[in-house]
Amino acid sequence: MTSAYREEKFGYQTDGLTEPVPEYQAGQEFGHHGHIAEDQLRRSLSARQVQMIAIGGTIGTGLFLGTGKALSTGGPASLLICYFIVGCIVFVTMLSLGEMAAYVPVAGSFCTFAGRFVDDSFGFALTWNYWFNDAVSTAADLVALQLVLQYWTDTFPWYALGLVVWVIIVLANIINVRAYGEIEYWLSLLKVLTIVIFIILSIAVNAGGNTTGTYIGGRNWRIDDAPFVGGIGGFASVFVTASFAYGGTESIAITAGETRDPARQLPRVVKNVFWRILLFYVLSALMIGLNVPYNYPGLSTKTAKTSPFTIAFTMAGSKIAGSFVNAVILTSIVSAGNHALFAGSRLLFTLGINGHAPKVFTKLTRFQVPWVAVLFTSICSGLLFGASFIGAGQLWTWLQNIVGVSNQLSWISIGIASLRFRAGMKVQGKEHLLPFKNWTYPWGPVLAVVLNSFLILVQGWSCFSPSFAPVDFVSYYIELPIMLIMIVAWKLIKRTKFQRASEMDLVTDVYTKEDIEPEEKGWKGKGKRFGTLLCF
Template structure:
């Protein structure tokens, strides 16, 4: 292990000799911590890959069918704004304290340990469900070509692939995610350009489209307030994973510089991709297009747009790209879930064996456990893959919203602690929306969580939909209460917050890639500079 330069450590921490000793000791005793092997180019692309997935490629079709084009655009824009401010808050904390558990650790450290416990278990389950949802989505997408392909075969093959990518070493995960994400970014750019041409008349059988589908049938708002509210959970599912980029902080090279750059220079482009894609989908595809939202199948709006341009081959190409995006999203969800299960073990919120690492410092027990849970959930596809995907999507969407609420609360408490201890000047990155940004996000998310299940009550009560919208709320609250009673945890006072443990130092950073291979790979990074 590399030695620590006292002067550099003092500069990084801005602390006293006593705090230096404690920090030095913290690094010495954590020889089994995760390795910082993810480069800046990988983390930037992972930020895109963790967000662009089934929520955009398939979820937009469901949202259009249930809410109409106006609901699709407005809800995706509102949730995108919420997540943008949430990312600013999270980036501020993660750059200062880059730990594998990220916002789950922050909730316990800056608010109350019982909140950190409940949030970490909630988000781990979120990632396990997300992985299963992505495997289910593969079945839906393959139906574009044939209904005879065994529903379980492709899902199992992809499951094995992403488990291997996550268990070999973190560089294998990062490299796979990098190239898959690059392919998605290029495809979305092509889709937006093609959609403009399709709308202007470059299509078969529709002529000039303009905005006529916004007045088609019940559009622009389908199913009234219920349809509009239900799109929020779909949008939350779509944006879910953005916040999990901070989970890579524990394995990111130079996170104090990399994470702020990711937050500032990548997410706004993701927001641009989503809003532009949602706008073009609503303009070019009618909400009652066959196959957008049925219990047995889904058709990606991206595939439909390429079909409208008059090319069956192009439709097949896009469908294939959507499948790779599903693999990418599943890969990212499995990665995030395993790191959270590892964190649960480190914090003694789960059995200690979840912290066991391979010689490449990968938490292999956590990988195996999370992947097994996801494949078990995937096996429920016999109930109808389209319906199961909707239920899983609702569970993940609500879980994401609970996470964003907790991130906002943790951000407010984090700043209060810095102010009480006189350390605000040490922040390597500042959230310029503080304090109104986190307050607004917490308030809006609570409101959305409560109203988005409107469609489960009207026009008639649906018990299954109701459970998928609201099951996580009482479970989450119950976990907080039970852990607080068992461990007798206390609300963390600002003056007593731990603002030293895991604060970033520049030791053990693996060198950047050199040579022509590095230069070739950086070409891909130009898409996210």
């Protein structure tokens, strides 16, 4: 919450360190530093929900369907290496983000950090970019329903199912944040169990437990053009698929504004990201490359029939494998769309709070849900979904490219914000107050910035070879000029200034080590009403 907005809302000013306490009224809850939290989101997400959302909430079509296309275009080695490299980038990025989010747990997360620790114009452009990313992601998931539904029938009106799912996730997001959290918990649990079963089953299939009874081993790494297919272009193209698959991992920090005990829970979530990457992505990529040949018929069509997960179950002799995996993919789409709409609406709420969007987006229900932001984001997603009539398969590919690049821009921004954040903490002598420290600093954030910048430039290689594809080129690189234009325009219009380390706001909405009480005392993370009025 900005100082200007606090002054407008409550009629008092802040000296940057402490804030006068307005008169307490019955039924209202105080947030940190004593201001009434009636304009803030309610911390209703439990540790159980946040942990499961972090583990499986963002697993969706990128892993279940995208890995098949990546295998066919890049080969098994490219699939494994690219997923491993992007996984490492995501891990160091999440450590940097977790450090900031545990200290300043706000709904805007890294988008707010970019404005607070770097430049307001940077935060403005990043938040709008990521909001659009979430709106596109929701639409992409609705479009993917057609690809999944084709497994069972080609006659059912897939857009009708898309509308039904759209209504369900809108209701889940607008009723109560607990409804969102509970839906995500059970859908994420189903995805996690499916992937664990897939990995165990894949090991058995590779060892000879398949319909032919033959040992597979590394045979599929030696056929024809394997293990690398399509040369440098095929290798580079897998990066955007991997970025799309990992995309949304960083958005778990957006739940910080509605998480109980964020200073304790977010570090736990971040630490679990390593195992999530290793188990769900890298091991899955390895087993897919070992068991499924890159030239498997129709592998690049991105349908449940040719999903590597379906193929693995089929190889094990399961007659209902296709329907089972297809049902899991269907629930994954609902889950991913639900999570994207949640994140997008919270970012739009943050835009309104920070003065980057109309204040109407800050309107809350009695359950403190930003209902205007939810409706506006969902309507935009619905309009993008309507554009799928031009051709679902092609549109899904374009949307995947846009979202993948947008994710990488967000990871770059997190690295930059992390470097500036630690510089400010050092200059202001507050590093000892961090509830969680990023042990990869400073090389981790630097690595995230450099590698992601490189990936953004090279992953569009395929649109230049063998011939130039203008539409693909636009989908790969359109985000770059848009982001730059927004930064420059907002800076010129608002005359924003680069945040110096000594002038950074490291007080507002802060949770420090002193705010964390032992769990056995029963603190639920809602903030001590009067004990943290003076945090420093």
